[in-house]
Amino acid sequence: MQRSNDATTIVKEVFPVNFNDLQEAVEQKIPKPNYDYIKGGAGSGQTMRNNRQAFESYSFIPQLLNDTSAVNTSITLFGKTHPTPFIFAPVGMNLLEHPDGEPAVVKAAAKLKMPYSLSTVSSYSLEEVASAAPEHTKFFQLYWSEEDELALNMVSRAEAAGYEAIILTIDTTVSGWREGDRKNQFSPILHGYAKGNYLQDPIFLKDLENGKYKDFVDGVLRNVNHPHLNWSHVEKLRKHTKLPILLKGVLHPNDAVKALEIGVNGLIVSTHGGRQLDGVIGSLDALPNIVKVVGGQVPVLFDSGIYSGLDAFKALALGADAVCVGRPYVYGLAYAGQTGVETVMSNFYDELVTTMQLAGVSSIESLQKIELIQRG
Ligand SMILES: Cc1cc2nc3c(=O)[nH]c(=O)nc-3n(C[C@H](O)[C@H](O)[C@H](O)COP(=O)(O)O)c2cc1C
Numbered sequence: 001m002q003r004s005n006d007a008t009t010i011v012k013e014v015f016p017v018n019f020n021d022l023q024e025a026v027e028q029k030i031p032k033p034n035y036d037y038i039k040g041g042a043g044s045g046q047t048m049r050n051n052r053q054a055f056e057s058y059s060f061i062p063q064l065l066n067d068t069s070a071v072n073t074s075i076t077l078f079g080k081t082h083p084t085p086f087i088f089a090p091v092g093m094n095l096l097e098h099p100d101g102e103p104a105v106v107k108a109a110a111k112l113k114m115p116y117s118l119s120t121v122s123s124y125s126l127e128e129v130a131s132a133a134p135e136h137t138k139f140f141q142l143y144w145s146e147e148d149e150l151a152l153n154m155v156s157r158a159e160a161a162g163y164e165a166i167i168l169t170i171d172t173t174v175s176g177w178r179e180g181d182r183k184n185q186f187s188p189i190l191h192g193y194a195k196g197n198y199l200q201d202p203i204f205l206k207d208l209e210n211g212k213y214k215d216f217v218d219g220v221l222r223n224v225n226h227p228h229l230n231w232s233h234v235e236k237l238r239k240h241t242k243l244p245i246l247l248k249g250v251l252h253p254n255d256a257v258k259a260l261e262i263g264v265n266g267l268i269v270s271t272h273g274g275r276q277l278d279g280v281i282g283s284l285d286a287l288p289n290i291v292k293v294v295g296g297q298v299p300v301l302f303d304s305g306i307y308s309g310l311d312a313f314k315a316l317a318l319g320a321d322a323v324c325v326g327r328p329y330v331y332g333l334a335y336a337g338q339t340g341v342e343t344v345m346s347n348f349y350d351e352l353v354t355t356m357q358l359a360g361v362s363s364i365e366s367l368q369k370i371e372l373i374q375r376g
């Protein structure tokens with residue numbers, strides 16, 4: 001993928017040029033409860049701060065006079081080569097940001113050739129989203145339901161619709177303690193933002209009709225937040241699908257080892273953008289130990305706090321095989337629909353290329369050999 005030429009860069013200058021400017025601009029664009037929901041983190045925000053401080057704590061020394069006129073940013077994941085190391089993280093309920101929702105996002109991802117992950121709690125159904133970009137690489141993120149049959153049926157639907165991997169999120173067994181949403185008394189499910197997949201699911205609909213749930217909101221909540229979740233569910237998923245499985249939310253090396261024993265195909269080191277558990281170390285600080293125990297057996301992906309191309313550079317230098325982005329692209333969606341998503345993500349890409357060139361590296365492999373120095 002080529003870095004944008006100067007003309008495109010000039011056009012982009014009217015677009016908020018960095019994450020903080022974009023976040024501020026979006027505050028004026030969407031209702032306050034929606035904005036607070038997206039921006040917010042768990043508790044007092046310690047994990048969110050740790051995520052960002054971890055990035056700030058790392059620096060590096062460039063090695064120059066290498067010809068970097070031809071930069072190759074491609075990576076290989078589950079047998080497919082992708083031109084960039086960026087992946088769209090699963091972010092639920094995109095009607096919170098824009099009426100075009102997930103179909104606009106997947107189209108942007110397809111245009112940029114960056115794999116896309118769809119959340120279980122999407123505003124549009126997994127089938128609708130797949131048909132918006134049928135040829136593009138898409139992963140399906142699973143919230144395990146209180147009913148195994150429902151979770152496994154969701155996976156079968158994703159397989160039938162052409163999703164190429166299942167991301168099982170393991171850090172959302174209960175909802176995080178989110179002060180902003182409590183202050184606003186805001187529940188996105190109550191406002192109908194999460195109707196995409198459950199209202200298309202025959203098992204969910206049957207349960208709803210039979211009075212298993214008090215109402216739709218109760219049904220969704222009981223299926224998203226599943227505190228019984230344990231390793232036996234990962235084993236069940238492993239038996240049910242031949243698709244690659246990624247565990248999202250792995251922070252402890254012991255969990256990484258256990259996941260490998262069960263036969264998962266990839267890990268996502270993540271604090272869920274600091275939205276779930278407060279008081280946790282920065283995701284970037286968890287990354288090196290996970291990379292070490294995994295030892296290249298499966299890909300290690302990373303998210304939480306990638307707000308620029310430089311951030312992506314640092315996560316890759318610490319051993320991530322690819323980086324997932326959450327809030328920045330949904331802010332892009334809120335700001336300017338599909339074009340906004342494309343602009344945010346292509347700016348990240350362009351800044352990554354610039355950083356690689358000025359650091360004297362021409363491939364992700366050589367980038368990964370750069371030593372990062374952490375301030376004590
Ligand atoms: C509004 C919002 C909704 C999210 N919904 C989901 C979801 O449905 N499933 C999931 O696994 N992660 C979800 N996440 C977490 C992201 O996948 C990702 O871990 C996080 O956003 C990364 O941090 P960042 O926002 O700092 O990039 C959500 C994040 C946000 C901001």
Ligand SMILES: CCCCCCC(=O)C(=O)O
Pocket residue numbers: 092121172175189224272275
């Ligand atoms: C109360 C429903 C929770 C939906 C989960 C979406 C999510 O993961 C998030 O971080 O928000």
